[in-house]
Each structure stands twice: as C-alpha cells, then as structure tokens.
Amino acid sequence: MLKKLPLLLCFWFISHVVVSQITITSPVQRQVIQRDLANKAIVTIVGSYSQPVDELQVRFIPVKTGQGTALDWTVFKTNPRGGLFKGTVTLTGGWYSMEVRGLLRGAVVGNVSRIERVGVGEVFVIAGQSNAGGSGLRSTNETASSDDRVNCANFINDPGYGTSASYIKNFDSKNKSFVTTTTDAFSIIEFSQLSKDVTIGPLGIGPYYWGKVGDALAAKLNVPIVFFNVAWGGASVRVWRESAENPTVGAPSDFQFDSGNINRYMPGYPYANLKAVLGYYGINMGIRAILWMEGETQNLLNLSVEQQNATLPLSQQKPLPVTEASYLDNLKRLITRTRQDLGNDNLTWVVARTSYSGVLNCGVAGALPPKPSPVIVRAQNLAIADQSFSPIFPGPFTDNIQVDKIGDRDQCVHFTGSGLDEAANSWINSLTSPVSSNDSRNFFDLNAPIMADTIPAVNLTCISNQKLGLSLPAGYSAYQWVSSNYEIMGNTKDVTVGPGTYFAKITKPNGNIIQIPSFTVNANTPPAAPTVSANADLNYCEGTTVGLTSSDGALYEWVASNSNTIVARTKTFNIGTNGTYSVRIIDQNACLSPLSNGVTIVSKPRPVQPTISLKSSTEFCDGQSAKLSSSNVGAIGYLWSNGLTTQDVDIRTAGTFTVRTLGSNGCYSAPSSGVPTVVNPLPTSPTIRATSDTVFCEGSKTRLTLTPANANYVAFNWERNATLSGENASAIDISTTALVKGYVVDAKGCYSKPSNGIWAVRKAKPVSPVIYRVGPYLLAARSTQPVDEYTWSLSGQALATKDTLIRAITEGVYTLQSKRRYPILASASPLVCLSPETSLVTYFDTKSSSTLETAEFKFPDDKGISIYPNPTSGVFSVDSKFNLEGVVLKVYTMAGIEVYVSEKFDFNSRRVLDLSNLPTGTYLLRVDSQSYRLTKQLIITR
Missing domain, CATH: 2.60.40 (Immunoglobulin-like)
Structure with missing residues (x-):
C-alpha cells in the first residue's frame, strides 16, 4: 500500500502558511533533479506567498563544502500574481539547502523559506525481477546507504518493520499487496535517505544492495542519487512485454500449476508501474536510465522443462520455452514501448547479463542443480550490441556471483550476504569503469539523460x-x-x-x-477598481510625458487598452504615447482589482527639429569657446542642453550640445542632432626669471628667460603690460618699464596660462645739467630736475668736489654729470642713474648782452682779481682766481682817502662788497695779502 503522504504534506503546508509568507511546494525535501552531460539542470521552483511581493529570489547553499557550487540570491520570478509563483534557475550538480525570499521594492518581505535537502544529480529506475527489487529476507540482506545524498521514493509504510509483524517479511509471493488498483495516486511526495528501514518505491523491498551502489555513485560523481524500483519478483521479460502491449488483459504468470492458465497478473501489471514512474517521475524529475536485471525466471522455465525432459523419452520431450530469439524479441519490444510511452527515443537502458537460477523448490532431493543460461545471456548481449537500438548500455555480468555452493543464494536465485556486496560492486563497475582500455569515458560520459519537463504555472x-x-x-x-x-x-x-x-x-x-x-x-474579495489622476494636461506636447497616478494599492499594473499589455508597474506612470490607459491594483492578499476607467492622452505637435550651425571651430583651447547658432524655423524661444536660452551661444566646455526650439503652442521641438565640442587642455605654465637686475636706468635693459615645465610646447610668446608681443624666443631683453609674463604654445595652438609675472622697471636718468659761469672763476651746476649729486671733471679727470658751485682755478674743458639715486626694495644699495655729460659752459656776454656758450674755460685778463658788475650802484662781487689767505680788502677815493676796510679773510670764494653808502664816483679797491697785492678801479653810479 502506498503512503498517503500528499495529504500529510498538504496538512503541513496549511499549518506552515499560518506563520510564513513564503511557502515552497517544489522541489520537495530530498528531491533530486536529473543533471545533463554538462552537470547542470534547470530547477523549477514553485510555491505561494501571502504578502505583496514584486520579486522572488532563491539561493542554493551546498550542504557540505565541496558538495556543489553555491548559487547566491538570484531572481527567478518578477511581478508574481495571485499568491502563487513559479520560476526556474540553472543549477550545478550538487546537494543543497535551498532558500526562497520575497522582496517588495528592494526590501525583503516576511520570512525566508527553506528546504534543507534538494539536489541536482542522477535519477534511476530499477526494473526486472526480485534480484533487482529485493528479496523477503530483509533483515539479513539489506545494505543501507551511509551517504546522506543517496535517496529513494519511500512509498511503502511498514510500521511493523523489525518485528514478526513486518509486512515485508510476510509479503505475499504474488506481490499483489504492493500494487494499488491505479497508479493515479503517484505524487511528488517525499523522499527519504536510503536507510535500513525504508523501501525503494513503489515496489522495491528494502535497500537490498542499492544502498551500496548509491554510496559509490555519490562519492564518484559528487552528486546526489535517487532510486525508484518497479522490479516485480518472478516477472519474466515476457510478462513485462505483454503487460505493456496488452494493458487491459492480465498477462499469464510463468508459474502455472494447472492447465487452465488461470494464474494471471492484474491487467497492465507489472508494466503499469514502470510506465507510471517514467511518465510521472521521469517527466517531473528527469531520468538517467532504467537499470534492468531479469533473466533468472526465463532460465527457471527452461530448467523446469529440462528436468521434466530428463524423465521422458526423446519423442515426448518438450522444446525449451525460452529461446535466444524469444528473449531478444521480448526485451526489444519492451524497451521500444517504454520509449514510446515516455515520448523520447533517447531513454537509456542498462541491461544486466544475468540468468543464474534453479528450478522451483530447488533444494529438494533430485532437483536439477542451478546453473546460468548462455542462451539468455547471449540474447541480452545481442540487444546491447545492436547499435540501431541505442542508447543501451551493458550492465553487470552476475552469473559468476555466489554460484560456488548450492544454497548460498536464497531459493537458488536471490543474492545473500557477501553476494549482495559482489552484486553491488558489479553494478558500480559497469557504470563507472572506462568503456575500454583505449577510451576512458564511462556510462555517465556517453549517455545523455532525459531532462525534467517544465512545470506550468497556475x-x-x-x-x-x-x-x-x-x-x-x-x-x-x-x-x-x-x-x-x-x-x-x-x-x-x-x-x-x-x-x-x-x-x-x-x-x-x-x-x-x-x-x-x-x-x-486563500479566498479573498478582490479590491475595487482604482482611480487615476494626472499631473499635467492630457493634451500634452509630443515628446513629453503625462504622469498618471493610481489610488493606493500594494502593487500596480498599468494596461494600454489598444494592446491589453502591461506597460508599467509603479504607482505613477509617466507616458508619452497617445492612447487610453487603465490601471489595476494588487492588494495585500495578492488579489487583482478590476481595471480603472480609461484615461486618454493626446499629443500636440512640436516644432520641427532644429539644426545647429557652427560659427567657429568646435575644437578649442581651454578658456576659449565655440560659437553655435540654432535655426529658427517656427521658434519663439530656445533651450540648449546646457540651459542657455539664446539663439547663439558660446560653448566653453567639452560635451555634445543640442538645442530645442519653443513653438507658439508652448511645445518644445525634439532636440537637434548633437554637436560635439572638444576642449584641448592648456600646456603647463612656464616659469620666468631674470638674469640681470629688473630695475635699471634709462638706456640700460634687463634679460628675462622662460623655462617650460615639460616638452609639451612648440613655441613661446611674451606679454608686456597685458599685450602679447609675438616674440617666439626663450629669452628677451626689456628696456622699458613693463609687467612681463611668458607663455608656451603647444602643437594645437593652445597657449598656456601665463607664467609668473616680473616687473621690469626703467628709472629715468637725469637730464643733462647746465654749467653756468656765474663769475670769472665760478662755475655753477644747474638742472631742471632734482639731482642727488653732481660729478665734475676737468679735461677728463674727475674732480673731488660734488658741489653745485666750484671755483675754476685752472683753465681747460670742464664737464658735468648729474646723478640720481633710486632706492631698491630688498637691496641695501640704490640704483644710480647718470645724466649725459655736459661740456659747454654757458655765460653772459656783457659786450653783446647775450648768453653764449663756450667749450673751454679761460680766465679773463684781470690779473687774477675780478670785480663785477662794474660800474654798479654800490654792490660789487669780488672774486679771485687764487685761494688767498689773510686777505684784507680796502677802498680808497681817487684822492687816496681810505673809505672801506674789511676784516681779514681767506679768499677762496666770491665776496660781495657792499659800498651802497658811498657816493657815486670812482674809487680804488686794494686786495692785500702776504702773497698777493693788487689795486683795481671801482665805479659807483646811480
């Protein structure tokens, strides 16, 4: 009897959903999905949710490190509806824990649901007779799997396992108790680890030796394994074939104990179970192969006839019922029928070479000894070798297992004890060993599996x-x-x-x-139809959008009425296409509302697309600009992509620029074609320095040099007082006052930013001074500008005096320069500028009453004393060309009367003689010193 696990599982779901928002219904615990030759499988994830979500994600975590390739959170379903979901992901072979979570607008909603064990690996269906399905000696003949990855469909419920009441221990030899009246109750229910106390559903009696086979395959392939077992004790290949081809008529049993042939299988069986497993589990999970092991019953039939013939005359002996041809025909027809029923000619069969058996009651005295049947094995090998019948693969040869001693095999057929291990190893070797010494590939490399079909969505x-x-x-x-x-x-x-x-x-x-x-x-009343509001005029400008907003809901679906397709899933929907739009909401129960009333939007025409004309190059140096101009057809305004609103614009940045024109209906045109601009970077500013003083006297100059920062230049230029000079030189001379800066120019003609500035300052040199002869022996320096110092020279020799007035005691050429001192910041020494040298002496000629110049200074013929002016009204200047010491001036009348005597003085400069108190007339002036005496006439007139 089958477990009613679907019902139990449903009850679990009901209780689980009370506390959970995400429920996984597929895959189920320990379900294995068949992998392909690339070690991949498409896993279908099915379940339900009880809170609004707009995205479902799954992840797979290897149960143990190395038992698969982790798949991190991956979206497998977007915008589910109605509380149910279905999606797929591609997963690498392995043994995983699976988690599913729901998200709403990027945030996780509710719980994370988990399946502890699920896998991508190998799915096998075992078929044949009892040496494939297991014997009734369960307590001594089971080899449970030790690997958690080895699984089975645990159909049979045996609560008395391990006791005398065990159902399997006391099984009905005709297996009727293992058969339901229909295979419709098959369901993806639960799977179990192939432990000692489970069965391999639907008909396998315990683990038998398949647990050991599963352990070896899981270790070798590093993927989980699941077995189904439809083997039927005593059912020959003929019975299998007849039940497949005539499902409404019970196939006669091979064991008839009367002449009426009344022992028959239930109609359609045993093939009905194989067909159901293939058409149900094979479709839903995929399948690698059918593992076929049958031949013992066929041999038993032949042995029974041989035993009878041994007691009969030759003329009465019967032919053997099973021939090579009959076995081969039955097997081929059976394989063909499975592929037809599955709908896939690529269903692989692995056929064991097995026949060893004895007659019924083989242990009684006189019974024919058990032995193999070469006829049956040849038929099995012929089927395997028939390439037109591919894919079919050689399984183990078992006629050499546990045959040394009669009685080692239960009923001369069933493996026991160490024979189970040998049978397991034989299956393992046949599936995993290289096909030949020259070909390292094995069964799993050569035979493509049948992949799971797609589960449709509800x-x-x-x-x-x-x-x-x-x-x-x-x-x-x-x-x-x-x-x-x-x-x-x-x-x-x-x-x-x-x-x-x-x-x-x-x-x-x-x-x-x-x-x-x-x-x-759950049943829920759907929400009412939402309402729609618009954020703009429904008669909108072509090329823009209207925002339509729904009343509140958990999720939203906007529908275009002309196509009935979903165009948006947000509360506010911005649309720029003419049409009528409605929205429906999804509430917290995942129920859809009716559609809202339709909102129709109609566009207004936009101006023609403008064009941009270029008024300069669009490639320019940083700091410069490109000049662009928009066309003006139908335009009352402009909007450039950088925000400017004039028809002509200066673009100073790199980019692609477009313009839209504004029409009289308030609509903007489509953007023009873009015009790209390129801004070339400026070369790095050079450094300027002076190689001489930058403050200099008029007539001198300073030299400035320009040092580039790098090799990115092809020319130089200079700027003086903010005006470019065009000088392409790395050094220039400056002779005027100017703020000087330098530039380098690169190959694209881009000027660097200016260098540091240097002030070149030209200081004016004094104007040429004038030498005035202010007395017979006195020269005076005069200038129209301030002068800090004068330099006198006589006939090329500098004089020590710096005075503005000097006594000329020697005839010759006198020259004069004026000197101006300019203080310099950060320098202790001033800048000294000299005037041009003056060599002409200016004097007043009394004879001509005019000012004259002379190049050479000569003494007057006055014997060394000069009186001037003379005559005068009474005030005379008296000068001597000699430096006299202890001089006394005396004045006499023509009568010799002394009228004036001066104090004694040193005569080294002009003296003023004031005789204003004397009456007009002629007088005598006597100059008297120890070394010099002279008398000259004075005339006073008024």
Whole structure:
C-alpha cells in the first residue's frame, strides 16, 4: 500500500502558511533533479506567498563544502500574481539547502523559506525481477546507504518493520499487496535517505544492495542519487512485454500449476508501474536510465522443462520455452514501448547479463542443480550490441556471483550476504569503469539523460472570500485538480474552488503526466477598481510625458487598452504615447482589482527639429569657446542642453550640445542632432626669471628667460603690460618699464596660462645739467630736475668736489654729470642713474648782452682779481682766481682817502662788497695779502 503522504504534506503546508509568507511546494525535501552531460539542470521552483511581493529570489547553499557550487540570491520570478509563483534557475550538480525570499521594492518581505535537502544529480529506475527489487529476507540482506545524498521514493509504510509483524517479511509471493488498483495516486511526495528501514518505491523491498551502489555513485560523481524500483519478483521479460502491449488483459504468470492458465497478473501489471514512474517521475524529475536485471525466471522455465525432459523419452520431450530469439524479441519490444510511452527515443537502458537460477523448490532431493543460461545471456548481449537500438548500455555480468555452493543464494536465485556486496560492486563497475582500455569515458560520459519537463504555472483569480479561480495553460490532453483529501475538483484547465490545499495533474498528448506541486490558497474579495489622476494636461506636447497616478494599492499594473499589455508597474506612470490607459491594483492578499476607467492622452505637435550651425571651430583651447547658432524655423524661444536660452551661444566646455526650439503652442521641438565640442587642455605654465637686475636706468635693459615645465610646447610668446608681443624666443631683453609674463604654445595652438609675472622697471636718468659761469672763476651746476649729486671733471679727470658751485682755478674743458639715486626694495644699495655729460659752459656776454656758450674755460685778463658788475650802484662781487689767505680788502677815493676796510679773510670764494653808502664816483679797491697785492678801479653810479 502506498503512503498517503500528499495529504500529510498538504496538512503541513496549511499549518506552515499560518506563520510564513513564503511557502515552497517544489522541489520537495530530498528531491533530486536529473543533471545533463554538462552537470547542470534547470530547477523549477514553485510555491505561494501571502504578502505583496514584486520579486522572488532563491539561493542554493551546498550542504557540505565541496558538495556543489553555491548559487547566491538570484531572481527567478518578477511581478508574481495571485499568491502563487513559479520560476526556474540553472543549477550545478550538487546537494543543497535551498532558500526562497520575497522582496517588495528592494526590501525583503516576511520570512525566508527553506528546504534543507534538494539536489541536482542522477535519477534511476530499477526494473526486472526480485534480484533487482529485493528479496523477503530483509533483515539479513539489506545494505543501507551511509551517504546522506543517496535517496529513494519511500512509498511503502511498514510500521511493523523489525518485528514478526513486518509486512515485508510476510509479503505475499504474488506481490499483489504492493500494487494499488491505479497508479493515479503517484505524487511528488517525499523522499527519504536510503536507510535500513525504508523501501525503494513503489515496489522495491528494502535497500537490498542499492544502498551500496548509491554510496559509490555519490562519492564518484559528487552528486546526489535517487532510486525508484518497479522490479516485480518472478516477472519474466515476457510478462513485462505483454503487460505493456496488452494493458487491459492480465498477462499469464510463468508459474502455472494447472492447465487452465488461470494464474494471471492484474491487467497492465507489472508494466503499469514502470510506465507510471517514467511518465510521472521521469517527466517531473528527469531520468538517467532504467537499470534492468531479469533473466533468472526465463532460465527457471527452461530448467523446469529440462528436468521434466530428463524423465521422458526423446519423442515426448518438450522444446525449451525460452529461446535466444524469444528473449531478444521480448526485451526489444519492451524497451521500444517504454520509449514510446515516455515520448523520447533517447531513454537509456542498462541491461544486466544475468540468468543464474534453479528450478522451483530447488533444494529438494533430485532437483536439477542451478546453473546460468548462455542462451539468455547471449540474447541480452545481442540487444546491447545492436547499435540501431541505442542508447543501451551493458550492465553487470552476475552469473559468476555466489554460484560456488548450492544454497548460498536464497531459493537458488536471490543474492545473500557477501553476494549482495559482489552484486553491488558489479553494478558500480559497469557504470563507472572506462568503456575500454583505449577510451576512458564511462556510462555517465556517453549517455545523455532525459531532462525534467517544465512545470506550468497556475494562475489564481480572486472572486470572493469564499471562492477563487484556478487555471492552467491550454494545450494538454487532460487536466485534473485534486484537493488535500483526494477529491477531484475538476477536469478542465479552469476550475472554481474554495480556500484550501490543492495539487493538479496535466496529461501530455503522449500520456505522460506532469504534476503541479501542491499549493495552499486563500479566498479573498478582490479590491475595487482604482482611480487615476494626472499631473499635467492630457493634451500634452509630443515628446513629453503625462504622469498618471493610481489610488493606493500594494502593487500596480498599468494596461494600454489598444494592446491589453502591461506597460508599467509603479504607482505613477509617466507616458508619452497617445492612447487610453487603465490601471489595476494588487492588494495585500495578492488579489487583482478590476481595471480603472480609461484615461486618454493626446499629443500636440512640436516644432520641427532644429539644426545647429557652427560659427567657429568646435575644437578649442581651454578658456576659449565655440560659437553655435540654432535655426529658427517656427521658434519663439530656445533651450540648449546646457540651459542657455539664446539663439547663439558660446560653448566653453567639452560635451555634445543640442538645442530645442519653443513653438507658439508652448511645445518644445525634439532636440537637434548633437554637436560635439572638444576642449584641448592648456600646456603647463612656464616659469620666468631674470638674469640681470629688473630695475635699471634709462638706456640700460634687463634679460628675462622662460623655462617650460615639460616638452609639451612648440613655441613661446611674451606679454608686456597685458599685450602679447609675438616674440617666439626663450629669452628677451626689456628696456622699458613693463609687467612681463611668458607663455608656451603647444602643437594645437593652445597657449598656456601665463607664467609668473616680473616687473621690469626703467628709472629715468637725469637730464643733462647746465654749467653756468656765474663769475670769472665760478662755475655753477644747474638742472631742471632734482639731482642727488653732481660729478665734475676737468679735461677728463674727475674732480673731488660734488658741489653745485666750484671755483675754476685752472683753465681747460670742464664737464658735468648729474646723478640720481633710486632706492631698491630688498637691496641695501640704490640704483644710480647718470645724466649725459655736459661740456659747454654757458655765460653772459656783457659786450653783446647775450648768453653764449663756450667749450673751454679761460680766465679773463684781470690779473687774477675780478670785480663785477662794474660800474654798479654800490654792490660789487669780488672774486679771485687764487685761494688767498689773510686777505684784507680796502677802498680808497681817487684822492687816496681810505673809505672801506674789511676784516681779514681767506679768499677762496666770491665776496660781495657792499659800498651802497658811498657816493657815486670812482674809487680804488686794494686786495692785500702776504702773497698777493693788487689795486683795481671801482665805479659807483646811480
């Protein structure tokens, strides 16, 4: 009897959803999905959710390090509806814990649901007779799997296992108790680790030796393994073939104890179980191969006839019932039927070479000894070797296992004890060993598996708080909706049900069944239709959008009425296409509302697309600009991509620039074609320095040099007082006052930013002074500008005096320069500038009453004393060309009367003689010193 695990699983879902928002219904615990030759499989994830989500993610974590390749959080479904979800991911072979979470607008919602064990690996279906399915000696003949990755479909519930009441221990020899009246109850229920106390469903009696086979394969391939077992004790290949080809008639048993041939199998069996497993589990999980082990019953039939013939005359002896041709024909027809029923000619069979058996009651006295059958093994080998019948692969040869001693095998057929280990090793070797010494590939490298079919999605429609609608895609030949208590709820693709737990089965045209994993649903009243508001005029400008906003909901679906397609899933929908739009909301129960009233938007025309004309090059140096101009057809305004609003613009940055024109209806045109601009970087500023003083006298100069920062230049230029000079030289001379800066110019003609500035300052030199002869022996320096110092020279020799007035005591050429001192910042020494040298002496000629110049100074013929002016009104200047000491001046009348005597003085400069108190007349002036005496006439007139 089959476990009613689907019902139990449904109850678990109901209780689980009370505290959880995400429920996983597929894959189930320990389910294994068949991998492909690239070690990959598409895993379908099915479940339900009870809070609004717009994205579902899954991740797979290896149960142990190295047991697979982790897949981090991956989106497998977006915008689910109705509380149910289905999606797929591609997963690498391995043994995983699986987690699913829901997100709403990027944030995790509710719980993270987890399946502790799920895998991508190998799926096998075991078929044949008892040496494939297991014997009744379960307590002594089981080899449980020690690897957590080895699994089975644990159909049979044996609560008395390990006691005398064990169902399996006391099994019915005809296996009727293992068969349900229909295979419709098959379901993706639960899987178990292949431990000692489970069975390999639907018919396998305990682990037998398959646990050891599974351990070896899991270790070798590093993927999980799952077994199904439909082997039927005593069922020959003929019975299998006949039950496949005539499913409505029970196939006669090979063990008839009367002449009426009344012992028959149930109609369709044992093949019905194989067909159901292939068409159900093979479709939903994929399958690597059928592992076939049968031949013992066929040999037993031949041995029984041989034993009878041994007592009969030759003329009465019967032919052997099983021939090489009959076995080969039955096997080929059976394989062909499985591929037809699965709908895939690539279904692989692995055929064991096995035949060793004895007659019934082989242990009684006189029974023919057990032995192998070369006829049957040859037929098996012929099937394997037939390339037109590929894919078919050689399984183990077992006729050499446990044959040394009669009785080692249970009933002369079933492996026991160490024979189970040998049988397991034989299967392991046949599946994993290289095909030949020259070809290292094995069975798993050469035989492509059948991959799992796609599970279609169930759509849910909220009707009321009592009813909901469920639907499946069209195109299948049959539908079946089943409740948690196995009540058939409907046989069409659409069904209306109440809240509860359901699963569904759909039948493909070839009869294969895809199961929709069980799911729990609640009935809810759908929300009312939302309302829509707009943020702009519905008569909008072409090229812009109108924002349509829905009233509140958990999720949103905007629909274009002309196509009935979803165009947006946000509360506010910005649309720029003419049409009528409606929205429906999804509430917190994942129910869809009716569509809102439609909102129609119609566009206004925009001006023609403008063009941009270039008024300068679009490639320019940093700091310069490109001049662009927009066309003006139909334009009352302009809007450039950089925000400027004039028809002509100066662009100073790099980029691509467009312009839109504004029309009289308030609409902007489409942007013009873009005009790219290129801004060439400036070369690095050079450094300027002076090689001489930058403050200099008029007539002198300073030299400035320019040092580039790097080699990115091809020319120089200079700036004087903010005016470029055009000088292409690394050094220039400056002779005027100016603020000087330098530039380098690169290959693109770009000027660097200016160098540091240097002030060149030209100081004016004094104007040429004038030498005035202010007395017969006195020369005076005169200048129209301030002078700090004078320099006198006589006939090329500098005089020591710096005075403005000097006594000329020697005839010759006198020259004069004026000197100006300029203080210099950061220098202790001033700048000294000299005037041009003056060599002409200016004097007043009394004879001509005019000013004259002379190049050479000569003394007057006055014997060394000069009186001037003379005559005068009484005030005379008296000068001597000699420096006299102890001089006394005396004045006499013509009568010799002394009228004036001076104090004694040193005569080294002009003296003023004031005789204003004397009457007019002629007088005598006597100059008297120890070394010099002279008398001259004075005339006073008034």
